[in-house]
Amino acid sequence: MNRPPVSPPLVLQTPGFAHYSLSWSPFHNSRLAVASAANYGLVGNGRLHLALIGPAPGVAPGFSLDKFYDTQDGLYDVAWSEIHENQLVTGSGDGSIKLWDVMLNDLPIRAWQEHTREVFSVDWSNISKDIFLSSSWDGTVKIWSPERPRSVSTLQAHMSCVYQALFSPHQPDIIASCSTDGTLKIFDLRSPAYTQGPNANAFTNPLSAAALTVPASGTELLSIDWNKYRPFVLASAGVDKMIRVWDCRMVKSNPDPNQQAVGGVCETQFVGHEYAVRKVQWSPHHPDLLASASYDMTCRVWSTTPSPNGTNLVYIHDSHTEFVVGCAWSLYEEGVLASCSWDCRVNVFHI
Template sequence: MQAVFRTKSLHGYAVEFSPYFAHRLACAASQYFGIAGSGAVLFLEITGDGQLVPLQCFPWSQGLYDVTWSEFNERVAVTGSADGSLQVWDVNANSQMPVNSMKEHTKEVAGVDWSKDRRTSLVLSASWDTTVKLWDITRNSSLVTFHDHNNIVYSAIWSPRIPGCFASTSGDTTLRIWDIRKPDSSTLVIHGHPTEILTCDWSKYDKNLIVTGASDCVVRGFDLRNPAMPVFELRGHEYAIRRLKCSPFNGNVLATCSYDFSVRIWDTSLQSSAVETVEHHTEFVCGLDFNLHIPGQMVDCSWDETVKVYLPASNYANR
């Protein structure tokens, strides 16, 4: 069964399932393909009969490019905006305004990610101003700014298994690994692709494995202990890979979405073509996630103004 929600003149940039509720998700979206206009964060729920319905919709004056759920408060999520700010939202709020808004970046915030340590309220922001910032959402100013990249930073993603560690990807063609206790420079630089690296994710099973997707249409996996050459390489997308996610249920499975309008599911142990290609969008697919509570269930969002929740036909992610 597939559940579809139409975002009505808003183009989806990112979507994420709640870490607390199997039936809840958030989508960051923008008017006019994110080039101009306003945006909104949409909180959606999957009903008992399989419908995808709105729970809340909070508008913002600028486009929203990414969203991340709190790991310690089931009501809270953070978005990143075209005006260089981050917004903290409470799903249950009566007001249309965010609980807090923090602005230090001088250009678009392309990526946000909440620390996987449930004892903290730490959030990373990746920006077109070439920096990554570390925030405590209870404060109005950032804790640290990371400066090593010399081009747009598209993503900054916490390691789920190494405390205080995160990875960032950039238009400078590098993947960088950071330790927040040593903010002066990245601890490892990987020249993973000859083109812009748009996305990355960590394996949920191997703390040394990180996977990247780039505008060269290639997925590569790197072992941090020996990163000179990728441990696997996956080809099949026809245009840039916008986002990828490693399965929380199978260490060999990951999914990617692309400007070629498709989502692809891969088994890294096979290192061959995708085990399944999902082609149910008519525009760029920019957001993607696995449900942490329902094995195999996925969600994606697209510039075609739809959010879709589904079980891929192969159900490969549940094997």
């Protein structure tokens, strides 16, 4: 059977602003949010772009900028609210977190300033839909409610930069994080270590006990993601150019009862990227498909089920001309993927 031709990607250009992250709306299949920064995020302003995919007059679907919001510092990540279709949260290089309403045209509706260094990731729980979390280069992960003036709780997740933290899509009290220390950690907020008595205060005394620590790499881990179909299966990637898939149910007993549990079995690993892998994300439609974005200027799709010729690589998108630092699967359309890059472009394409 002949393979159908691959149509060219839809492209959105935002001159002067390099992209760091993007997120599809969980309510509208045509709406994308993009977190961006001037001067590649090294210094200068940030910008939150809201893009729409829709029919252009008389021709094929178009890709257009709906509106944007300027910020005083670069934006590194963005996440849509799971409870309000017009709200989303961003993490910034100045340590601030802002909540936006797309029906308003200028300022955020709420802002928090607790992190002491860059906020590099934000994630909204799709189970407990009234909370979200943030992770920072200050080593902490904080849990927030949009209705509260300060964080609900703080985890001293790592002793160094936390590049990403994510709620489990299967259990509301499970959080995973990754760091410059090369470990992937899982936190269970139901653990006795997190039981807060009347005098406990996680705001001033951060919680630190991880349920499981996975030594996932000898170098920095830049990204993780939970498999949407298999609980406790995660993918990790980072500076060593490797993508690894972990089954974190395989826990090794630690002879020292005062130390955290260590475990995780590497089920498979994907080799092919030429430089550090900046982002991994499992498909919401297939349990075996994984997308990755890399500094080698490509976005790739992998399958944990090898093809007849023995390869796990499914697709390479190489239309970008700078570091590709973000990718995201469409939540509604199977096989549709978006990528964003330091070349100031967002691409949306079918694999």
